[in-house]
Amino acid sequence: MSRITILPQYQTLEQEPKVIRLNHPHGFEAQFIITDRGLLQHQSFKNELSSFVVGNTIIENGDLNVATPYDPLYLMIPVLMKSNDRFCTLEDILHEQGELAELSKLPNFEERLKIICDQQHFFRISNDKLLEWLLTKVDKLIGKMPEMGILGTFVSPEAGDLEKKEFAYNVLADNLNAEVSKKLFSRLGLQELKENQPNYYQEVIKKKAIDEIERPAKKPKVATRKPIANTSRNLKIDSFFKKVAKPA
Template identity: 25%
Template structure:
């Protein structure tokens, strides 16, 4: 005997008590998508709804509702439920995260009182918002550990500009560096539409004061914008993808760096890809891309020429007359040729290019290679001949060396100790010698 109630099923094995039988409501699992389609197939094959309900162990009203849903929506999945409405907006949630960064050691009750003081909220709401933001916390100690590490970064103001309530916070990702092929840190800002390269500057014995705490990590990070096409070049230059047209979503896939798919969100990336690739469109207006060396070299040449003009306008000294790493020109007033500026600009652009493409760009620009000065070698000095024998010369050089070495200065205590009569005294090392 079976008892049915909607989606619930109770068997006699579950209905038993000390003083007789009584009805117990036991939750029944939901129908899977496969079972629902089987039910629809049985109904369409001619079986009655009650027969199908007995086969699956459900009440016939469950089968009736499923058939009605299939007739109305041509689907068997559950309709979306509204659920409980959120009591805070996305912008208010970001304000909570900023408050946590400001007071990393605060409790959930303190955050609740200072987050939205004019709203009646539960401290559990604060904990749920922090958990949804990636701070999996059991208590306030988890918040402390998650916010204990900070970084000091110099970045353009456009990284954190809030243009709308749906704007996401800047985030760091690890992507393949186009020049080295290794992992490097990049920053996505402006709702993921701009990419910034993150570099680090560090000094010994350096730390930061953040609020009322001392941050041991004294690194200074600075973010500079980078053209996303440089990040796309390593994937277009892969051997297995040459001479093959692929869509952008398939092109930017990497198991080692899964975050590379975020590059697609950059502003007008598909329109910019024409500078380094050939584009073909299918009948359904889908675009496919393939690497083009001719377009890439023209695009890189334009980059180099723009960089040359920027270097000249900034007054940066380049060429052989530069005598230090601070780009200070020596006293010789030599006119710097255009080739020297191009060579310097080519070196800056080449930091973001693979080695093979770097050499092809150098040949395309017609920049000659610099000969190594060490190959020519310094002029050979003539050895000074002397009539003295080698032994005499060695002895005289030793005497000269001894005369050049000055004795260290002694303080008053050392001078007084030197005047003490040491006759009959033993050295300290004699007490630690081997016994006979």
């Protein structure tokens, strides 16, 4: 059965991609694709009442499949945290982790681990490096807000730095477990935002609620009896199908 899948604009892959299932940092099982260009997360959006037209072909399956680049370090954080600050070899870390070991086939995977780990032929997660890496991602996302259309859509154009950090935090938190999310929240100083500044989204919701309260109530419609139509002049349906006289 044919399916529609949206992929990154990669050049021709040298190796056959491999589909694997791994535990997402939030605990549910997710589908990923190993390629020689990096890791992709595969997501499927179900739509039973639609189909696609591609060229002259109709694809009956209306599901939309999307494969987007995914940083494998998000998947490694929960595993590394189980090592309890011990230095471990990569083989020990991935031992008995099922298909997670497939991540070691990704290009520059060990070099990438050094971003969030202390490394001396062994690996140990570093909270300082981990938070610095996450802060870098926060800064990149904030820097790209204008060109991504986030300002004015999801974040007020007048929002301050903390509001922008809060939005970036919420995006990253979707890929972090609760412990790391809490550390990042604190490091970004978002507690200060919660305590001292009104939340932009809450203000929007509050304003809408006030508008609903102050809006004058609609007058209830009173049922009225419609006059009975005079059907005596209506044509019967038989009158539309008159017999045509045959020529003599």
